[in-house]
Amino acid sequence: MKVIEVLKPGQLTVGERPMPAAPVGGEVVVKIKAAGICGSDVHIFHGQNPFATYPRILGHEAVGEVYQAGAEVKDLKPGDRVAIDNVFSCGRCYACRSNRHNVCREVKVLGVHIDGVFQEYIKITADKLYKLPADLPWEMAATVEPYSIAAEAVDRAGVTKDDTVLVCGAGPIGLVILQASKRLGARVAVMDIVASRLERAKAMGADLTINTRETDLLEAVREFAGGEGVNIVMEATGNIGVLELAVAKLVSQAGKVIVLGFPVEPAKIVPADIMRRELDIKGSRLNNKKFPEVIRWLAGKEVDPTGLVTHVLPFTDAAKAMELFANNPEEVCKIILRFD
Known part of the structure; x- marks a missing residue:
């Protein structure tokens, strides 16, 4: 499968990685359909994010379709449309015990500390996946993570x-x-x-x-x-x-x-x-389990992302999208990469 990877600051490639192994237990393999480019992705590309490590598969704003589900996954099945929460926490520290896992002392974020969503398939635990309405276009659904911020x-x-x-x-x-x-x-x-x-x-x-x-x-x-x-x-x-x-x-x-x-x-x-x-x-950092709330906003048309998304490009144009984002603030707001 293809992945978008920054090998070191300033060096981005569309590379190849093996497909994820079949999911076990509570794991799910998701086929990525659309993913948003964030300013932090561009900062990582240019070596300007103090939290990033390299090499790194970018991306933390993604939606997709369940491809395979492990035997212990009860609420998701192949074909279900899902948004991917990008925040991982330890569950033990003071912040986690205080129900603020987004500022866990060991917090890890997809595309920053661990490999992200700019890949054709990703394996992730089911607790990080939230079902999406069937009538929400992929490009609009990819804004769930920004709205969670x-x-x-x-x-x-x-x-x-x-x-x-x-x-x-x-x-x-x-x-x-x-x-x-x-x-x-x-x-x-x-x-x-x-x-x-x-x-x-x-x-x-x-x-x-x-x-x-x-x-x-x-x-x-x-x-x-x-x-x-x-x-x-x-x-x-x-x-x-x-x-x-x-x-x-x-x-x-x-x-x-x-x-x-x-x-x-x-x-x-x-x-x-x-x-x-x-x-x-x-x-205010990341999101503290806000995905269900935001999905309700979008389903009920309480917010409207259509004015947010200005460009939709194939994921193979990731380098072009990064430069477009960085150099054209008058023209660009949110760029969505399509993975199909």
Whole structure:
């Protein structure tokens, strides 16, 4: 079978691997049908992801069809359509015991720490598979994992209909957080520096878009939030300056800053800014068993991924897709690779 593998930073190949061995016990072999390219895949390709190891089969956003199932698998059979949860945890550490397995001390993620989903077939345990509606196209179903990131973020923030939310970054993650927040009834502003991405955010439900190349962000936020800061800032740019501004000036009294970007350089944050407004600053990483919830959103048309997917390419064009993603932010949002 064919796999998409980064041998070392900058060297990507479509290679050959043996088919997975027949599944036993609770194992399932899934035939991959569609998989999304994430910014983290591109960072791994370019050697810019601090968590990645090499060589590595990429990919963590995939859906497919059950090909074979082990004898102990009761709820899945060949032909079933499934989404693949990409998070693996130890089940023993404090985070796991606290029902936060997504930040397990030994967490492993498909396509980052262990070989991922950019392969024609993958063997995985049945507990990582969730059935998909029969009428959900493969390209749209492949957005389940990004929407699970949004489900985690709005859960961490406790978004309600009474909140004003600023989403920093109108890339794929910012856009799914926008829709997840609007689903809960919040008023949502989205900031970015790419006009076409802001146009997409507006089309996907943003109450306000802010191009910070043209508009003062602090002034726009104060006007949007009625003279005070927004209640919740979702920081998805990975820009240290944006995070610093969010804590210092953008968020309201008793507000929350949810950190999704992961730059490694230190930020200059004044503890008094946190204390005097009693701010909550929280990380949001991966997803904590959010797939069933997100699949219900998609089945009930509570979110709409059609504005998210801009390109669908055959998986053999993976190198072209990576460069397209990296070099064309005005044109590209979510690229889906098809495996049939």
